[in-house]
Structures are given as C-alpha cells and as structure tokens.
Amino acid sequence: xxxxxxxxxxxxxxxxxxxxxxxxxxxxxxxxxxxxxxxxxxxxxxxxxxxxxxxxxxxxxxxxxxxxxxxxxxxxxxxxxxxxxxxxxxxxxxxxxxxxxxxxxxxxxxxxxxxxxxxxxxxxxxxxxxxxxxxxxxxxxxxxxxxxxxxxxxxxxxxxxxxxxxxxxxxxxxxxxxxxxxxxxxxxxxxxxxxxxxxxxxxxxxxxxxxxxxxxxxxxxxxxxxxxxxxxxxxxxxxxxxxxxxxxxxxxxxxxxxxxxxxxxxxxxxxxxxxxxxxxxxxxxxxxxxxxxxxxxxxxxxxxxxxxxxxxxxxxxxxxxxxxxxxxxxxxxxxxxxxxxxxxxxxxxxxxxxxxxxxxxxxxxxxxxxxxxxxxxxxxxxxxxxxxxxxxxxxxxxxxxxxxxxxxxxxxxxxxxxxxxxxxxx
RNA sequence: GGAGAGGUGGCAGAGUGGUCGAAUGCGAUGGCUUGCUAAGCCAUUGAUGGAGUCAAAUCCAUCCGAGGGUUCAAAUCCCUCCUUCUCCGCCA
Numbered sequence: 086x087x088x089x090x091x092x093x094x095x096x097x098x099x100x101x102x103x104x105x106x107x108x109x110x111x112x113x114x115x116x117x118x119x120x121x122x123x124x125x126x127x128x129x130x131x132x133x134x135x136x137x138x139x140x141x142x143x144x145x146x147x148x149x150x151x152x153x154x155x156x157x158x159x160x161x162x163x164x165x166x167x168x169x170x171x172x173x174x175x176x177x178x179x180x181x182x183x184x185x186x187x188x189x190x191x192x193x194x195x196x197x198x199x200x201x202x203x204x205x206x207x208x209x210x211x212x213x214x215x216x217x218x219x220x221x222x223x224x225x226x227x228x229x230x231x232x233x234x235x236x237x238x239x240x241x242x243x244x245x246x247x248x249x250x251x252x253x254x255x256x257x258x259x260x261x262x263x264x265x266x267x268x269x270x271x272x273x274x275x276x277x278x279x280x281x282x283x284x285x286x287x288x289x290x291x292x293x294x295x296x297x298x299x300x301x302x303x304x305x306x307x308x309x310x311x312x313x314x315x316x317x318x319x320x321x322x323x324x325x326x327x328x329x330x331x332x333x334x335x336x337x338x339x340x341x342x343x344x345x346x347x348x349x350x351x352x353x354x355x356x357x358x359x360x361x362x363x364x365x366x367x368x369x370x371x372x373x374x375x376x377x378x379x380x381x382x383x384x385x386x387x388x389x390x391x392x393x394x395x396x397x398x399x400x401x402x403x404x405x406x407x408x409x410x411x412x413x414x415x416x417x418x419x420x421x422x423x424x425x426x427x428x429x430x431x432x433x434x435x436x437x438x439x440x441x442x443x444x445x446x447x448x449x450x451x452x453x454x455x456x457x458x459x460x461x462x463x464x465x466x467x468x469x470x471x472x473x474x475x476x477x478x479x480x481x482x483x484x485x486x487x488x489x490x491x492x493x494x495x496x497x498x499x500x501x502x503x504x505x506x507x508x509x510x511x
Numbered sequence: 512g513g514a515g516a517g518g519u520g521g522c523a524g525a526g527u528g529g530u531c532g533a534a535u536g537c538g539a540u541g542g543c544u545u546g547c548u549a550a551g552c553c554a555u556u557g558a559u560g561g562a563g564u565c566a567a568a569u570c571c572a573u574c575c576g577a578g579g580g581u582u583c584a585a586a587u588c589c590c591u592c593c594u595u596c597u598c599c600g601c602c603a
Contacts, residue, residue, distance in 0.1 A: 127561050131572040137583085138572090144583045145529065154583070161583055330521090330558085332539090458540075461558080 293450030439469030
C-alpha cells in the first residue's frame with residue numbers, strides 16, 4: 086500500500102498515477118479530509134489521556150491527605166466518556182482509511198511505458214527461433230493427446246471439474262523433472278534458499294502481498310477455517326519476513342519455492358482456457374527477493390536474468406516484454422513478462438512475470454530494515470516466476486517434437502528425466 | 512477434539528494493582544584499554560501515532576499475544592479469541 090500521509094501530501098501525483106492505471110472514481114479529496122480528522126481526533130484523544138493520567142497521580146496524594154476524592158472521580162468519568170466517543174470515531178476513521186488505501190494500486194515506475202496493454206514494449210527477443218518443420222507438426226493439444234501423458238479433458242475434469250490437468254506416466258515425470266531442474270538451478274547457481282511453504286494461508290497473509298481485500302473472488306477459500314489456497318508461492322514466501330526488522334547486512338534475501346498455485350480465474354473464460362493454457366491449479370517455481378530500496382532496480386534486472394536462465398537452458402525462443410502502467414499487476418511498480426514462442430500454435434505464451442514492488446508489499450506486510458540507529462525503513466520486495474510449468478511444457482512439446490511423433494528432451498532436462506525422448510507409453 | 516500450563520523488549524528472564532516502557536543477564540553497536548589471542552571497562556541499544564520544526568532538537572500518547580471489561584489507576588484482576596508446550600484421543 087501507499088503511505089497515507091504521503092498520499093495526502095501528493096494528491097496530484099497519485100491522481101495522475103491512478104489515471105495511468107485506469108482506476109476510476111477514487112475520491113482522494115474525502116480521503117485527505119479524513120486524514121485531517123484523524124489527526125485532530127488523535128490530538129484530542131492524547132490530551133484527554135494525559136489529563137486522566139494526571140488525575141490518577143494526584144488521586145493517591147489526595148486520598149493520603151484525607152481529601153475528598155469524589156470530584157476527581159467525577160472528572161475522570163466525564164473525560165472517559167468523551168474519550169470513548171472520540172476513540173470510537175478514531176477507530177472508525179482509521180478503518181475507513183485502511184479500507185481505502187488497501188485498494189489503491191501501486192504507483193507505476195516513472196520509466197514504465199505509459200498506456201494499456203497495447204503499449205507493452207518488447208525489449209528483447211532471445212534464443213533462436215525454431216526452423217520451420219519439414220513434416221506435419223502437431224500443436225500441443227494434439228501432442229498431449231497422442232502422447233497420452235497429459236489427460237486434460239477427460240479424467241482430470243472428471244475428478245475436479247474443468248480447468249484441472251492430470252499428468253500421467255512420463256508426463257508426470259516431466260513435471261517433476263522441470264521442478265527439480267529449476268530449483269537446483271536457482272539454489273545451486275543463483276544462490277537462493279529453498280522454501281517449502283504452507284499452501285493455505287490466513288487472511289492477513291493474503292493482505293500482505295496485495296491479493297486481499299481487492300481480489301477475494303480470484304481465490305479459493307476454506308470458509309470453515311478462513312484460510313485461502315495460495316495463488317502463487319509469492320504469498321507465503323514474501324510474508325515469511327512480515328513484521329520483522331532486518332539488519333542491512335542480511336540483505337538481499339533470496340528465496341525460491343516450488344508450489345502448486347490455485348486460481349479461480351473467475352471471469353476469464355474464453356479462447357485461452359483450453360488445454361494447458363489456463364488452469365485452476367498449476368505448478369510454479371517462484372523467486373522472491375528482499376533488498377535495500379536503492380538496490381531494487383539492479384535486483385530487478387538480476388531477478389529477470391535468473392528467470393531467463395531457465396529458458397536459455399531449455400533452449401526456448403522467448404521475448405522480454407516491459408509492461409505498460411495500465412497492464413501491470415495491482416502491487417507492481419515495474420514488471421517484465423517473459424513470453425515463450427510456441428512454433429505450431431504460432432503465438433507467445435507468458436511463462437513468467439518479474440516484478441519490482443518497491444515498498445508497496447513491504448508496507449502492507451510490515452517488512453523493514455534498520456537504516457540507522459534510530460531509523461527503520463521498508464525494504465523493497467521483488468518476485469518472478471522461475472517459471473510456471475504448464476505453458477513451458479506446452480512450448481517444449483511443440484518445439485521439440487520429431488517427425489516420428491515423439492518429443493526430444495531438452496539437454497538440460499536429460500539428467501532429470503533420464504531419457505532422450507518422450508514417447509507414448511514409456 | 513479433551514485436560515493442564517504458558518505467551519513480557521533481538522534472545523533469556525524478573526515483575527501479581529500506582530513510583531513499570533518495564534530489573535538483570537546475554538547479544539548487538541560505539542568508544543577506551545590492554546596484548547597473549549580473546550578478555551576487561553564505559554556508554555548506547557524497541558516500535559507506532561500525534562504536536563513541533565525548513566529539517567532537527569524537544570514534548571505528548573500508545574504498545575508486556577489480540578480484543579473487550581473492572582478500577583481514580585492494569586504487564587499485574589475478569590471475559591473472549593489466537594497461539595505455544597505437556598498429557599490423552601484420533602490420524603498420514
């Protein structure tokens with residue numbers, strides 16, 4: 086979230102940013118007024134408390150001296166009534182402010198492209214574009230079916246409904262191999278500490294990273310215990326350090342975690358829901374970093390590099406997109422998407438989103454560091470997928486298929502799969 | 512799920528109605544000193560909100576798991592919830 090006092094002092098800037106993010110009907114004027122009310126009430130409340138304290142101190146003396154204490158008690162009673170009333174209003178205002186500010190998106194980075202999705206900027210295209218097939222190549226749907234290792238439309242749906250994939254045989258092993266490959270890369274080569282977090286988290290945790298209160302509809306919720314299934318490992322892993330004050334020496338902190346991700350995808354029916362393209366549950370290896378504010382730009386690039394490395398090693402053709410202010414996620418200040426080329430479907434698939442949140446999440450989750458002896462400040466948080474599996478599988482299938490109906494295993498995965506080809510019924 | 516015992520500052524741990532934001536120890540930071548390799552001495556060492564200021568200084572308030580209550584006065588008494596530990600039950 087944004088700092089309340091800062092918002093009140095920089096209304097124009099916030100308004101401008103909200104416009105860039107297509108946020109309509111945000112009543113900042115009332116918000117600013119509310120803040121002044123809060124301060125005034127706080128002042129009066131403190132005053133009353135102070136007065137009561139003094140009465141309480143003089144009470145003893147009065148009693149010892151044998152004076153009548155009834156007037157003091159009367160006075161306190163009156164003060165308490167006023168205090169109660171003021172504090173109730175104060176609590177209400179604070180609640181309103183919180184409710185308001187929690188729904189404000191992050192400010193876009195000043196260098197982020199302006200505009201909506203159409204303004205996303207392709208910053209680089211990497212890897213070799215696969216040569217055209219000299220045989221009748223199949224798309225990922227057909228390959229899944231022919232190879233029989235991703236059972237998308239039959240039994241997965243039978244047991245859990247639409248939007249759930251079921252991997253079997255070497256398909257399941259491919260999933261496991263990709264996870265291990267990515268985790269090994271990030272822990273051994275990139276210096277991340279591996280985390281295996283809870284997959285269900287509390288309301289507070291979901292609020293810390295920005296999923297709540299605004300996006301409750303997108304989450305699976307266990308009402309009996311008021312717990313939510315995580316939509317990404319970002320949620321538990323970022324909140325790992327919530328309410329903590331770190332020493333600058335500890336920074337940067339780098340965590341990686343494999344988890345399944347659960348998303349209701351409410352309202353996103355349509356063309357992209359077939360096959361492995363969009364699922365209610367999918368596997369992802371996530372990268373999360375915490376750092377000093379002045380280092381977050383550099384950290385962002387580093388993080389991007391770590392995610393890209395996975396694609397390099399898998400030999401996939403991909404591009405780096407810098408997202409425009411109107412297309413970024415709620416909490417992000419700056420964001421790169423990695424999109425992989427699927428040569429038969431002839432389109433790009435997003436497999437990673439690498440974001441710098443600056444202090445937006447840190448302020449929500451209250452993650453700070455001691456800047457100087459008497460000064461604490463919020464850290465910056467970043468995260469990126471490294472990577473999401475289903476679309477990677479999809480692209481691997483399309484790109485690495487052979488004319489005999491098999492799929493060649495990318496070199497980097499061979500030690501994990503212990504096979505050179507994926508083929509039916511292996 | 513049942514019974515019992517706890518939750519105090521970075522950690523350990525005192526404190527059972529006012530003088531307690533809280534002893535003491537450890538740790539950390541700064542300084543001094545010494546040299547027999549690590550110790551000694553001194554000092555500093557929580558956060559949040561508000562007032563104030565160009566900014567500080569400074570002042571006030573709040574916080575002893577969370578939220579309510581009793582009282583002139585609550586870390587301390589009462590209630591609810593959360594959580595940790597031990598035992599029992601159940602279970603991968």
